[in-house]
Amino acid sequence: MSYEKQQIIFDLDDTLIHCNKYFDLILGQYFELMMDWFQNDQLTVEEIRQKQIEIDVAGVTKVGFASEHFPQSLIDTYHFLCEKYGHKAAEDEEHELRLLGRSVYEQEIEAYPGMVETLESLTKAGHHLYLYTGGEKAIQQRKIDQMKLSTYFDERIFIRQHKNIEALEQILQSGSFDRKKTWMIGNSLRTDIEPAITAGINCIYLKQKNEWSYNIIELKQEPTSVMYTIHSLTDVPRVIHESIHMHQQQKTLG
Known part of the structure; x- marks a missing residue:
C-alpha cells in the first residue's frame, strides 16, 4: 500500500x-557500596535511592545530559550521607565512585x-x-x-x-x-x-x-x-x- x-x-x-537498564545496573552496585561503607548506620537503600534521584534530576535540569553529571550525582549523594551520619569523605572512595559512574558509558550497546x-x-x-x-x-x-x-x-x-x-x-x-x-x-x-x-x-x-x-x-x-x-x-x-x-x-x- x-x-x-x-x-x-x-x-x-x-x-x-537500551539505556536505563545500564544506569540501574551501576546504581545497584552503588547501593551495595553505600550499604557497606555505612553499615553501622541506620541507612536504607531507599534513602540512598531517593537522595540520588533528587540530586540527579536537579543536575540534569541544570546542565543537561553531560557525561560527568551521573558520576557526580553518586559522589554528591555520598557527601550528603557522610555529613548526615558523621563520616569523613575519603578521596579514594570518591575516586572509586567516579570510576563506577563513568563505567555506565562503557556498557555494550543493545538494540x-x-x-x-x-x-x-x-x-x-x-x-x-x-x-x-x-x-x-x-x-x-x-x-x-x-x-x-x-x-x-x-x-x-x-x-x-x-x-x-x-x-x-x-x-x-x-x-x-x-x-x-x-x-x-x-x-x-x-x-x-x-x-x-x-x-x-x-x-x-x-x-x-x-x-x-x-x-x-x-x-x-x-x-x-x-x-x-x-x-x-x-x-x-x-x-x-x-x-x-x-x-x-x-x-x-x-
Whole structure:
C-alpha cells in the first residue's frame, strides 16, 4: 500500500536502544557500596535511592545530559550521607565512585527488540527518518556507529546536550518539516512528548515498564495534533500508517 510520506523523528536511548537498564545496573552496585561503607548506620537503600534521584534530576535540569553529571550525582549523594551520619569523605572512595559512574558509558550497546524491523519497514514505505538524541556528541555518536544507524538516518542526526522545546523547535525550523506530517517517537514525556505537543507535531509515546523518574511528568497541554501511546517499538509503523489512512478517509469524506 502507498502511504503519504511522513517525517519521523526517533529518540535514541530507551526508544531504539537500551539505556536505563545500564544506569540501574551501576546504581545497584552503588547501593551495595553505600550499604557497606555505612553499615553501622541506620541507612536504607531507599534513602540512598531517593537522595540520588533528587540530586540527579536537579543536575540534569541544570546542565543537561553531560557525561560527568551521573558520576557526580553518586559522589554528591555520598557527601550528603557522610555529613548526615558523621563520616569523613575519603578521596579514594570518591575516586572509586567516579570510576563506577563513568563505567555506565562503557556498557555494550543493545538494540530494543524490533529496532531493525521497525526502521526497515518505515524506510521501505518511503518515509523520511531522523534521529534526535540527548547527550554528549562523542558518547552518542559511538552508540550510533555501533548500531550502524546511519544506514537509516544518514546525515539526518541531531545530538543536543539539552533536549527540550527550544532544541526541538530549532531542529524543526532548520529543515523543511511539514508539522502536520511530522512525528516524534520517544519514551520520555519530558524531553520527547511534551516538546512535540508544544511544537504542534504528531507524537508516539513509547511507554517503558521501568522509567527514569526524570522522564515522567504530567502533560498539562492538550495535543493539537495526534498522540498515541504504545508499549512496543514494532507498533510504530502500524500506528503511523493507520493514522495516515484515517486522515485520508476524513479528507475523502470531507
